[in-house]
Amino acid sequence: MATLKTSILGIEFENPFLLASAPPTASIESIDKSFEMGWGGAVLKTITPDDLEMVEASPRYATIKEKGKIICLQNIELLSHKTIQYWVDGIKYLKEKYPSKVIIASIMAPVECEEWQNLVKTFNNTPIDAFELNFSCPHGMPEKNIGMAIGTSAEISNLITSWVKAVAQKPVFVKLTPNVTNITWIANAVEKAGADGLAAINTVQGFMGINLDTLEPVLNIDGHSTYGGLSGEAVKPIGFKCVAQIRQNSNLPILGMGGISNWEDAAQYIALGSDAVQICTEVMINGYGIINNLKSGLLNYLETKGFKNISELKNIAIKKITSHEKLNKKNHLYPLIDKEKCIKCGKCAKICSESEYNALSIDKESLCINKEQCVGCSLCSHICPKEAIKMCC
Numbered sequence: 001m002a003t004l005k006t007s008i009l010g011i012e013f014e015n016p017f018l019l020a021s022a023p024p025t026a027s028i029e030s031i032d033k034s035f036e037m038g039w040g041g042a043v044l045k046t047i048t049p050d051d052l053e054m055v056e057a058s059p060r061y062a063t064i065k066e067k068g069k070i071i072c073l074q075n076i077e078l079l080s081h082k083t084i085q086y087w088v089d090g091i092k093y094l095k096e097k098y099p100s101k102v103i104i105a106s107i108m109a110p111v112e113c114e115e116w117q118n119l120v121k122t123f124n125n126t127p128i129d130a131f132e133l134n135f136s137c138p139h140g141m142p143e144k145n146i147g148m149a150i151g152t153s154a155e156i157s158n159l160i161t162s163w164v165k166a167v168a169q170k171p172v173f174v175k176l177t178p179n180v181t182n183i184t185w186i187a188n189a190v191e192k193a194g195a196d197g198l199a200a201i202n203t204v205q206g207f208m209g210i211n212l213d214t215l216e217p218v219l220n221i222d223g224h225s226t227y228g229g230l231s232g233e234a235v236k237p238i239g240f241k242c243v244a245q246i247r248q249n250s251n252l253p254i255l256g257m258g259g260i261s262n263w264e265d266a267a268q269y270i271a272l273g274s275d276a277v278q279i280c281t282e283v284m285i286n287g288y289g290i291i292n293n294l295k296s297g298l299l300n301y302l303e304t305k306g307f308k309n310i311s312e313l314k315n316i317a318i319k320k321i322t323s324h325e326k327l328n329k330k331n332h333l334y335p336l337i338d339k340e341k342c343i344k345c346g347k348c349a350k351i352c353s354e355s356e357y358n359a360l361s362i363d364k365e366s367l368c369i370n371k372e373q374c375v376g377c378s379l380c381s382h383i384c385p386k387e388a389i390k391m392c393c
């Protein structure tokens with residue numbers, strides 16, 4: 001029998017699914033409900049010193065949808081609006097009611113030692129399981145020289161981590177931004193400063209676009225807009241890349257996230273090196289109830305594969321990622337056409353000829369492949385509207 005129970009830095013998790021720091025963890029009442037429904041833990045919406053101004057814009061969201069489903073969310077939301085005392089009391093309440101749930105305090109402060117250490121000292125005296133340092137919010141905060149302004153500088157990230165580590169009595173995770181040239185530079189810097197674990201990714205900085213009727217931004221705040229954070233399914237490949245890159249350079253525990261919408265995504269994050277995962281946007285779209293399928297799907301997968309626990313799946317795919325230079329270039333694949341499925345629309349031949357190679361042609365009877373011209377790129381298999389083309393030797 002497999003189990004979803006796992007242990008990270010001595011913290012016991014009943015399952016590896018945590019709510020990420022975001023609207024689903026913005027109040028004690030809602031976290032209470034999520035725990036009741038089976039989430040393994042929650043990272044609290046980022047807490048800041050009470051005197052840090054937090055004024056929101058309206059609206060704060062824009063989306064890209066595919067077949068009615070939100071696949072990309074842009075947000076310009078800031079951090080928690082609740083006071084420190086609210087969280088101190090709430091954490092105590094939650095831990096008494098749910099001793100086996102993991103509670104992580106996400107914190108952010110101006111770049112001053114005393115400000116960070118005061119926050120840490122306050123939450124040392126609560127029953128949290130760990131800290132998560134938010135070095136990664138891409139909007140609003142960088143204008144105040146915090147958030148992503150910290151996480152894009154290896155030097156400042158290192159400095160603040162060492163301030164925090166000097167006083168923290170609980171493990172310290174650092175939440176990294178993908179909005180850097182190479183996330184491992186920052187990961188290494190905070191590891192050197194004593195970080196106990198890493199969390200990635202926060203949102204990807206982006207801009208949703210322009211409404212061509214009004215010529216105003218799609219995320220329109222009184223005719224204006226700003227760059228925001230993208231999340232949801234569309235950012236998953238960026239999250240995968242960041243987690244894999246971190247894992248290839250570090251043995252620290254990783255809380256992986258970015259675009260997880262089902263157990264399959266979570267399993268991939270674990271295979272790429274995550275110790276547990278966090279989810280935000282999918283919960284904002286479909287509610288806490290997704291936890292049932294996440295848990296049953298992952299457990300069933302572990303059992304089918306013969307893994308006893310998460311640790312046996314962790315890192316398993318990381319060895320498969322190498323440099324382009326080391327890829328086997330002798331492995332030439334060709335398109336294989338399923339004649340039953342092919343409707344001879346000619347799209348593959350047209351695209352192949354217009355994308356340089358011209359290896360496919362269509363006559364009345366069938367689709368023909370000129371093997372001498374074919375470079376085995378696989379584009380035809382991706383653009384076929386009937387999925388009639390597969391690549392094989």
Ligand SMILES: Cc1cc2nc3c(=O)[nH]c(=O)nc-3n(C[C@H](O)[C@H](O)[C@H](O)COP(=O)(O)O)c2cc1C
Binds near residue numbers: 260
């Ligand atoms: C509306 C919104 C608010 C967020 N607020 C925070 C926050 O306060 N602190 C933080 O560390 N991350 C915050 N995030 C980022 C998420 O925790 C998460 O890193 C990101 O959304 C990627 O995961 P996802 O694709 O599952 O949403 C926020 C994300 C969204 C969409």
